[in-house]
Amino acid sequence: MKAIMTIFKKELKGFVFSPGFLLICGITTAILSLKYFEGLYLFAESLNNRMMMGGVNQKAMNIHYGVFFGHLSILNLILIFAVPALTMKLLSEEKKMKTYDLLLTLPVTSAQIVIGKFLAGLFSLLAIISLALLYPAFNRMFAEFSWPMLIVAFLGIFLVASFYVAMNLFCSALTESAIVAFVLAVILNVSVWLVGSAVQVVDSSTARQVFEHISLSQHMSSLIEGTIRTSSLIFFLSVIAFFVFLTERVVEASRWR
């Protein structure tokens, strides 16, 4: 446990003080600022129109759908690229700079190394997600909405982000080059969203059920609606654990080559 904390603290410190991290935070805020207020403006406008025309659609009147959903989608899009940028160096750089030799000859297990690094990635992401949470929080000053629903939606995006971190850490473990790790990670991050599309394509009902279960968008949309399903939680936790496990295996396997 102590070893995990030591590695976690070192990596987190490395993140926080690296210009790359600050740059990612900066770009995230810039994009979110543009898109959030655009969303807010469009939402207000459509509210006005509907009120004048009558026949209001319930869903469209809801700020959770009208604004927050778009906000989180943009955040997700940013994360697809930001998480690989953050995690690409976590293990590949160790190999390149030969500090891997040090880590693997210190009295720590591969699992401790991987979990420490995973947690550091997770916490630095928490910072980016908290940045995104500031926007709705400011909104609260002039609009009423329910907090719990928003929190659950952010929990959803956090779970997705953790999934990215686990998967991208795995990519970083595979190669010596940070660039290769980045490209591989982005491809994987994008492709997990494509799996959901298979639901529309396949004919067999069993296959459709399988794809529904592993489709990220299915799990995500229920969380954005504010419902926590145990199946979603189990899905996210198991894929995260799976990729952390795979990463641990890759690190351990380097001893056997």
Next chain:
Amino acid sequence: MIEVKNLTKSYGPNLAIDHLSFKINKGEVVGFLGPNGAGKSTTMKIITGFMSPSSGQALVGGIDVFENPIEVKRKIGYLPETPPVYGDMYVQDYLRFVAELKGVSAEKLASSVDYAIEKTNLQGVRKRLIQNLSKGFKQRVGIAQALVSDPEVLILDEPTVGLDPKQVAEIRDLIQELKGKHTIILSTHVLSEVQATCEKIIIINKGKIVAEDTIKNLATRRSGLLKINLKIKKLEPHLAQLLATVDGVKRVDPGESATEWKIETTLGEEMIEKLAQLVIQKQLGLLEISSEKQNLEEIFINLTYGSAAEKREKKELNL
């Protein structure tokens, strides 16, 4: 302290090390010598638990490296070929990080870091980013890292690479200082370094041990022949014939000047006494008599490249 039994590491059909066995006692300083690609680093990596062997066993302090790697790694300080430093960390933070992972207790952390910094003369740069340091300083940070937990065993892979002569001397002194308290293995191809610091050397070539002995023993042995240098005052052209009559003298060659002679004998050091007596009896004016110690470089080249050189000679003769 360290025992290696039948260690083999193969990469496909290539054997990096081939059934290596040796034993190192507690407190010994052992030099690992060998040409490039002989398997020095591989052996060290296996002992530190960084790599696994294809077969064989490595024990540190009686503990098998592969059955209980964590326990073994606690005892070892390891400096790999490239200093394993994080460029974005400050020297003292880095040493603290390593010490923490090595399991140094919280109260002792600060003193351990100070100890390593002091031993490697890093006081001036302790608050600087490692990436801004020169190669020599990085190397010293790497050595400090190996020392920081005060481990029982130090494994240093080419510790003096990239250092200037003064720093090399400092590291040598440091190793002398650590002698006895720590068991040290160091690999190098700088022979004078081994001569200055190690008690025992292991020479490996193509994954096999070709010599394992103390420096003294290695220096005096050479296919059972002892070489004696003789310097006299008088010019005596017939000395060669005279000396050849002495029992045990195998060959007499003229030396660098007319009054110097090189004598090869099959007997031990008592020959020096015999020859000295003879020279004094004949009143030739004995100026110098000494047994020639083969230097380490010669031994090294003989043992590693020797066979190749002989082959080349044979080839030339055939032509």
